[in-house]
Amino acid sequence: MLRSALLALGVVAFATACADSVPLGPDAAGVPVLSLSAAAGAVDTLAPGETVQVTASLPRRNARGNGQPARWSTSAPDIATVSGNGLVTAVAAGTAVITAENNMASQSVTIVVATGASAAEGAQADSAQPADSTAPADVPDTTQAPVVTPPVSSGGPAELPRAYVDVAMPAVTGRTIAVAPGGDLQAAIDAAQFGDEIVLTAGATYVGPFELRDKGAGSGWIVIRTSGALPSPGTRVTPGHAAQMPKLVSRYPSEAALRTTAGAHHFRLIGLEVTGAPGQTWAYSLLTLGDGSSAQLSLDQVPHHLVLDRMFIHGLPEMAFQRCIGLNSAQTAIVDSWVSDCHTKNMDSQAIAGWNGPGPYKIVNNYVAGAGENIMFGGADPHISGLTPSDIEIRRNHIHKPLDWRGTWTAKNLLELKHGQRVLVEGNVLENNWADGQTGFAVQLTPLTDNNTAPWTRVMDVTFRHNVVRNSAAGINVSARNAYGAGAVMPTEPAQRIHFYNNAFLDIGTNATLGTNGRLFQLLGDLRDVRIENNTALPAHSIILFDAEAGVVQTGLVVVNNVFGRGQIGIFGSGSGEGSASLARYAPDAVVTGNVLIGASSALYPAGNLFPSTVGDVGFVSMTSGDLRIGSGSPYASVGANHDVLDAQIAGVRQ
Numbered sequence: 001m002l003r004s005a006l007l008a009l010g011v012v013a014f015a016t017a018c019a020d021s022v023p024l025g026p027d028a029a030g031v032p033v034l035s036l037s038a039a040a041g042a043v044d045t046l047a048p049g050e051t052v053q054v055t056a057s058l059p060r061r062n063a064r065g066n067g068q069p070a071r072w073s074t075s076a077p078d079i080a081t082v083s084g085n086g087l088v089t090a091v092a093a094g095t096a097v098i099t100a101e102n103n104m105a106s107q108s109v110t111i112v113v114a115t116g117a118s119a120a121e122g123a124q125a126d127s128a129q130p131a132d133s134t135a136p137a138d139v140p141d142t143t144q145a146p147v148v149t150p151p152v153s154s155g156g157p158a159e160l161p162r163a164y165v166d167v168a169m170p171a172v173t174g175r176t177i178a179v180a181p182g183g184d185l186q187a188a189i190d191a192a193q194f195g196d197e198i199v200l201t202a203g204a205t206y207v208g209p210f211e212l213r214d215k216g217a218g219s220g221w222i223v224i225r226t227s228g229a230l231p232s233p234g235t236r237v238t239p240g241h242a243a244q245m246p247k248l249v250s251r252y253p254s255e256a257a258l259r260t261t262a263g264a265h266h267f268r269l270i271g272l273e274v275t276g277a278p279g280q281t282w283a284y285s286l287l288t289l290g291d292g293s294s295a296q297l298s299l300d301q302v303p304h305h306l307v308l309d310r311m312f313i314h315g316l317p318e319m320a321f322q323r324c325i326g327l328n329s330a331q332t333a334i335v336d337s338w339v340s341d342c343h344t345k346n347m348d349s350q351a352i353a354g355w356n357g358p359g360p361y362k363i364v365n366n367y368v369a370g371a372g373e374n375i376m377f378g379g380a381d382p383h384i385s386g387l388t389p390s391d392i393e394i395r396r397n398h399i400h401k402p403l404d405w406r407g408t409w410t411a412k413n414l415l416e417l418k419h420g421q422r423v424l425v426e427g428n429v430l431e432n433n434w435a436d437g438q439t440g441f442a443v444q445l446t447p448l449t450d451n452n453t454a455p456w457t458r459v460m461d462v463t464f465r466h467n468v469v470r471n472s473a474a475g476i477n478v479s480a481r482n483a484y485g486a487g488a489v490m491p492t493e494p495a496q497r498i499h500f501y502n503n504a505f506l507d508i509g510t511n512a513t514l515g516t517n518g519r520l521f522q523l524l525g526d527l528r529d530v531r532i533e534n535n536t537a538l539p540a541h542s543i544i545l546f547d548a549e550a551g552v553v554q555t556g557l558v559v560v561n562n563v564f565g566r567g568q569i570g571i572f573g574s575g576s577g578e579g580s581a582s583l584a585r586y587a588p589d590a591v592v593t594g595n596v597l598i599g600a601s602s603a604l605y606p607a608g609n610l611f612p613s614t615v616g617d618v619g620f621v622s623m624t625s626g627d628l629r630i631g632s633g634s635p636y637a638s639v640g641a642n643h644d645v646l647d648a649q650i651a652g653v654r655q
Contacts, residue, residue, distance in 0.1 A: 541567045
């Protein structure tokens with residue numbers, strides 16, 4: 001069992017009277033104990049079958065006096081389970097987030113289950129590996145690429161989210177309010193109290209706009225659900241479930257079908273279809289949680305504790321939409337849902353976008369199709385002073401653009417962060433992106449503040465791991481700042497602490513109809529602490545392309561244990577030669593070692609890398625089918641992405 005610095009063996013002191021601490025149960029006798037705090041960001045690694053007792057210290061009361069004991073949940077019960085008193089049991093390889101939450105706060109630990117992990121490996125291994133790594137086995141063959149322990153940057157590794165949204169199903173303790181077809185849904189919402197459920201008739205259409213309003217103090221949730229049959233929680237709905245859902249539409253294209261008012265909280269929507277009204281040709285938004293305008297100027301106005309569960313939220317194929325979901329709230333989840341046909345022409349459109357809410361956010365197990373940016377945080381400045389969207393979990397989503405949108409709707413990228421911190425992007429399939437409104441990068445990480453009205457804007461602590469990016473004109477663009485030169489708009493801090501780990505990139509710049517940009521990573525400006533580790537890709541153009549103003553360099557770049565095809569120019573910087581020359585110019589303290597660089601010249605790169613001449617020399621399982629696994633007999637088998645872990649993370653994601 002690998003132990004983080006936060007893990008303490010022995011007796012844990014009981015929490016003070018003003019906090020909630022789960023007492024240890026009899027099943028925890030002799031079990032190691034992990035004690036959490038709100039800002040810990042704890043990580044622990046277990047082998048299958050191992051256990052750890054997690055304890056939390058949560059505040060019991062706020063001004064409303066509605067604190068409750070901790071509720072425990074796991075994001076992946078097939079990987080790690082948790083009992084009602086916080087005893088965690090590792091099940092199978094992968095990553096699970098264990099969360100303790102009451103009405104006041106939440107605390108979490110990321111549990112990494114890795115085969116071969118054991119207590120004997122000790123703290124030294126824990127500090128040397130990234131949070132979700134398993135050290136590859138030693139291979140005596142002298143042609144084996146060295147597996148390098150990445151150095152710890154002075155800036156530290158990317159911090160994982162500090163809080164995760166609990167999506168455990170709330171109990172219905174009050175009334176069931178049925179709204180028949182043609183009934184007054186808004187009146188039912190206004191009459192509902194915490195603990196009540198509102199049941200809408202499957203197949204019926206309810207014409208809004210409708211508002212979720214602040215109910216004041218109280219405990220429990222208000223559930224608004226379909227009368228129809230849905231798959232069980234944890235299973236994504238599809239358009240095929242629409243017949244089992246009531247439909248919500250707005251009579252006005254300028255108003256969302258469903259929105260929150262200031263301070264609304266503890267609403268869970270289950271199995272509703274939200275879409276555009278027939279005959280309309282455009283609409284701004286379909287569903288807005290929180291307010292992105294200057295009407296929301298303080299945190300006490302922000303709606304919170306909102307869950308969209310097994311929802312079908314979509315535009316219409318011929319209709320222009322600016323946005324399907326506006327996400328400017330707190331403690332909000334979108335799970336097991338289908339969000340699609342979010343598109344327009346000659347302007348930005350998003351399936352999910354937020355900029356004026358603090359988080360945390362959970363976006364897990366959804367299909368997400370948007371033309372401009374499928375998912376975006378930032379892009380407009382927050383109206384709440386000092387606010388940064390934080391603690392964002394984007395996991396197990398199929399993030400996709402239909403190819404038949406080309407030429408009809410304006411496309412930009414699949415995921416963009418212009419403002420955000422502590423972001424975990426894990427186990428997603430990001431698919432289909434082409435050069436159109438931008439140059440074709442699937443992922444854009446670029447701090448941007450409009451006219452410097454939010455100088456605290458940042459993109460930092462981003463963990464991008466166990467993802468597949470496929471069929472895109474280019475891979476990842478990371479810009480330290482949005483622009484350079486006289487009069488440029490710049491945030492106060494460059495992008496920093498960004499970790500790309502165990503990802504596979506397939507068909508990057510190889511499809512001429514999508515665009516042949518072909519850059520795998522484009523790193524611009526004075527970035528800090530970017531780590532590119534255990535990834536596999538065969539880009540068409542370049543591995544890393546650098547650019548910056550004269551005299552600007554990045555610090556803390558780490559590129560280790562990857563399998564990369566050189567493409568046309570490998571690692572290259574504007575105005576510099578390939579390999580070491582560009583590294584010296586743009587990233588002078590970079591660590592680039594332990595990599596397999598196919599087709600590159602050893603004379604041009606730092607020592608400690610290997611240089612097979614062709615992809616055929618590497619031993620990929622099947623180049624023709626795009627299977628970039630490396631056969632066990634290859635001397636490079638322990639380098640690049642771990643496809644066993646990767647496949648487990650994305651199993652069932654692509655539908």
